[in-house]
Amino acid sequence: ASNRVEGAIQGVSLELNATGESSVTIERDNDALKEAIQGFVSGYNELKSTLGRLTLSTGDRETAGDLVGDSTVRSIENRLRRDLVTGVEGSDLGVLSQLGIALDRTGRLAIDEAKIDALIANDPQALQAFFAGATAQEGLAGRITNTVDDMLGTRGPIKNAIEGAENRI
Numbered sequence: 001a002s003n004r005v006e007g008a009i010q011g012v013s014l015e016l017n018a019t020g021e022s023s024v025t026i027e028r029d030n031d032a033l034k035e036a037i038q039g040f041v042s043g044y045n046e047l048k049s050t051l052g053r054l055t056l057s058t059g060d061r062e063t064a065g066d067l068v069g070d071s072t073v074r075s076i077e078n079r080l081r082r083d084l085v086t087g088v089e090g091s092d093l094g095v096l097s098q099l100g101i102a103l104d105r106t107g108r109l110a111i112d113e114a115k116i117d118a119l120i121a122n123d124p125q126a127l128q129a130f131f132a133g134a135t136a137q138e139g140l141a142g143r144i145t146n147t148v149d150d151m152l153g154t155r156g157p158i159k160n161a162i163e164g165a166e167n168r169i
Helices: 030-054 071-085 113-122 124-131 139-152 157-168
Strands: 004-009 012-015 101-103 109-111
Touching: 030 071, 030 109, 030 113, 030 124, 071 101, 071 139, 071 157, 113 124, 124 139, 139 157
Parallel strands: none
Antiparallel strands: 004 012, 101 109
């Protein structure tokens, strides 16, 4: 129906203009990989900021966060922090700091741009092994997915906290 072929090669669109020979060069999109890593760091830092606002202790009931002293929030933060600092097996890069991503003193993630750029340019397979692992359950992404699924599950701490609050009301 058209001269545009999509899906023949994953992530590649071909525009067929004339008969004859041609060549196709496919290159890794390093910018997209870096953006994905920056998106992960930004997402985590946004979560930390939100949890910080919700648990802000000011000593004044009117200005304090709605979830001040809530053990569920502390549990969530601790579980995610543990996921971030625990080593990933099956990867040459065992921990986030080897990628150039470190937890600062406030618990937020900070990126060493030069280290990330060097890994993207020289060892993108190590980044893939670290984040994705060999299976969906391995790697940092799989670990965090499992943690979030556990927290949001029908017997998870968030569901229990909601039910407890509803029962108190």
